[in-house]
Amino acid sequence: MTQSYSGALRKMRTHAFDNSEVCYELPIGDSSVDMNALIGREISLSFNNEIHCVHCSRKTKKSFNQGYCYPCLISLAQCDSCIIKPEKCHYHEGTCREPEWGEAHCFNEHFVYLANTGNVKVGITREVTESVSPRWMDQGATQATVMLRVPDRLTSGLVETLCKNHIADKTNWRTMLKGKPEEVDLIAVKHDLMEKISDELAALKQEKGLQAVSEVESKVHQINFPVDTYPEKIKSINLDKTPDFSGELKGIKGQYWMLDGDRVINIRKFAGYNVTLQVF
Structure with a gap:
């Protein structure tokens, strides 16, 4: 029986203990899909040509920084350059974009x-x-x-x-x-x-x-990942260029799906994309 899930993508949630296999859950719309259970099965993913910011839900033509609209990109502390390069933290200079956010996230162990x-x-x-x-x-x-x-x-x-x-x-x-x-x-x-x-x-x-x-x-x-077969020659899938694809899910590692034909897709990159996932 075909299963279908639709809605906005988010990065996969992960959980694991030492020497156990990483467990993956894919938030998609209001659903949470057990991705480990889909390895070895045929799946398809279709981009519905709509993107919403992962922070403010604003509809946007282009996604920035793995899911943000442009206004959020230039205004949120979590999108500032010091998140990538923490040695450039400028809170002490009084120029943090969101001081309360900085206090909650940057001033702890x-x-x-x-x-x-x-x-x-x-x-x-x-x-x-x-x-x-x-x-x-x-x-x-x-x-x-x-x-x-x-x-x-x-x-x-x-x-x-x-x-x-x-x-x-x-x-x-x-x-x-x-x-x-x-x-x-x-x-x-x-x-x-x-x-x-x-x-x-x-x-x-x-x-x-x-x-x-x-x-x-x-x-x-x-740390062990749920992978049946690793790709030999990697072919990266970009939903902006290839909005529909299907194939057998061979494994998951990091935030990547591995499919037959040596194809891979970085799910985190397309956070906020409205998609339909079908499992056959």
Whole structure:
């Protein structure tokens, strides 16, 4: 029996514990679709030529920054350039677009981590619990470990900048989608990196306070994704150019669907798009 779901897309929600498979749910309109259950099944997705901003719901001809209309892009703190580059946080200059939002999201503990996404990268996250951080799952990391705890977003950006002189800070999404990478000794990488940035880190502690940056003795988290078959030659689907597609869902990793014919689509990129999903 064919199942059909219609409405605005949102990025997939994720949940996982160590060594368990990541569970994916797709918000679409008023529905929440269990995507793991669809792997191996034939699906189709059709863009209905309508986009609504994920923040204000305004109808927009073009989506910016993964789902925002242009007025929200230029007015919301969550769309400011310092979200991508936290070392450029300008709250202390009195120029934050939304001071209350900044106080709620930027002035709490952040963690600097290492992750294996096909290459080892450094990153920051606010969410570290007993379960796996959504940040790691969204990036398609198969391993991750926390390095440092800091008191706010600005400090996390400054520490990340020190690390970026020695290690990548971006995921190569094509490499990430081409298979499960070989395991890396992230604890050894962490210790090596800590030694390389030790002098600069000491200077930052002098500036911010000795307790502002603390090392976290954490384990390496193992993350498994629901994938039957990885693509060999990646062909990316863009809903603006290919508004309708169908095929067998081969797997999910990060925020990507993998389909037969080596096709992939980044669902997060099309947040706010009004679509119809059919499952056969």
